[in-house]
Amino acid sequence: MAVTLKDVARIGGVHVSTVSRAFSAPHLVNPATRERVLALARDLGYRPNRAARALSTRRTGNLGVVVADIANPFFPPLVKAAQERARERDHHVFIADTDEQADVEEEAVRSLAGQVDGLVLVSPRAPEQRIRELAAQVPLVIVNRRLRGLPCVLMDVGRGVGGAVALLAGLGHRDIALVSGPAASWTGRSAARAAASAAREHGPRVHRVGPYPPTEEGGAAAFGAVAAVGATAVLAHNDLVALGLLAAARDRGVPVPGRLSVVGVDDTPAARHTRPALTTVAMPTGDAGRAAVDLLLGGAGAGTVTLGTRLVERGSTGPAPSRPAQA
Amino acid sequence: MAVTLKDVARIGGVHVSTVSRAFSAPHLVNPATRERVLALARDLGYRPNRAARALSTRRTGNLGVVVADIANPFFPPLVKAAQERARERDHHVFIADTDEQADVEEEAVRSLAGQVDGLVLVSPRAPEQRIRELAAQVPLVIVNRRLRGLPCVLMDVGRGVGGAVALLAGLGHRDIALVSGPAASWTGRSAARAAASAAREHGPRVHRVGPYPPTEEGGAAAFGAVAAVGATAVLAHNDLVALGLLAAARDRGVPVPGRLSVVGVDDTPAARHTRPALTTVAMPTGDAGRAAVDLLLGGAGAGTVTLGTRLVERGSTGPAPSRPAQA
């Protein structure tokens, strides 16, 4: 059905290898022949068969992106940017959604391994040792988790979180709750570290509560604990948790930011639309996607790229309530 | 590097064709040999090379999903469901983001064609004639657009929109604005048809305004026209447009739903989080993704699947304001 090298060769009166070279080693064929062949190929609508090419070159021209949950608004901008960059570099992109399950993740990597030149693992859930085993099968770039010796793209949530603590301190908050997510989360750990260090610098106390699931339900569930530690501001593990906290506050008649300031992480679209709009730490997800693809295709080795984050101030943060004790 | 059929055959003391058959035509090999070979293959970690298999069978085990913009919250649930279903059926999924450009879309289809068993085109932008040409190259399933003779998956926005008109009529609204999106949109056209027909049945007038871009900015821009036609309720082309209308209403001090009721289409996450929460028509995007994959792999031919939609009532709709003329 499809036009092959052989067809072009036959019609053009040359050998298949000449046609092949016209595409992949142009300097090895007579300019006149090359033009003739290329023109003919164009007219016939010839497209190289990538599977066949892969067989002989062991390079597929494909990439894969493995994410925990595409429906989570954090991922699509990353996938989009990665796909776009891959296209610029003439590669196609497989997508695999693991549904947050480590074993599905591993199986996805193994089954994709033979069909790609490399994989981008975003926030992988599998244990470190497993990931290292997988990295021996197929080139890997890890996003959002640090693994020594493997190429990683990290988003330094620390900067943004530190900024948030500074902002809150400036607004007079003395007690900040930090709602943590899954213990395995690299982002969560570095956020906690950054919060602690910024707190030392600026004065307020940071009360860690949790872990809670990184969902709205988790946020709602965390509200009680946040109130219990006497916090006037809360740093949520991510935007979803922050939204859950906002909903819980609304339900209980606690005004935001009047009585409680809330800060999220991720800057998902919902952060802009909820009321009050959510102050949050924006992650450079698009940059991360592009950087991951460049790392994979650039063959730059094990380099680690660290990208900055920034605080986006919206309506969910405000001056600390004057406390009765102070009045 | 990777283990091949040949390796398994050599170590197992049988011919490659026997190993091949142990996998793809088990009934043709002696049960004892088969078990032995399969066990050996497992131990060696053998994985069939899909590219090589594709070369000889002309079936790749891959699918592609082509979307206009993955970052648009409408698409990820569809992609997720499609990917999941494809995995169940042992297929991998390519993703292509066309950035809303018809020519990128076409190029994506052409360049993916050789590497997949079929493609799912979601809300394709290319002209009908082009799509038909592409369908001759590679099996296509179209989602969200009707093309006679091609397998399509449609989400019958009509049901939901009709429900919205009925709801509004029941709340006493007599003048409903319909903010339309791109003229080429099949969804938009059927929404308009359904609104008109429901209006005839339930009484209110429908005033069509637009077209406006299907974005928040578009919604904000449409506000003036909506007010100008004297509408007390508005059906937006999609949730983004509805959010833009909500923002514009807020800016102008028009209370929602007190003075204006707003209905969106898509039920994106932001619809739940904005205040007032948005009444909207929920699309069965997950079902659509699964149906598209089933259509592609089931070889069911040109069947068209139509899925229902339902109205999700939230806070942005309420009783029509009592008008001075009536008082």
Place this chain on the structure above:
DNA sequence: GAGTTTGTTGCAAACGTTTGCAGTCTCATC
């Protein structure tokens, strides 16, 4: 017990490319 079926296996070609090698031709060089 000759002929036929059935079950199991091996052989080899084919799928569409790439690429090392060798052949041919042209042209400059001494």
Place this chain on the structure above:
DNA sequence: GATGAGACTGCAAACGTTTGCAACAAACTC
């Protein structure tokens, strides 16, 4: 005018599978 170099092209093997065909043995059929 032989020699060598360089440019171009063809040949054929290789990549890892699948699959039609043939070979063979064992088990039936009458």
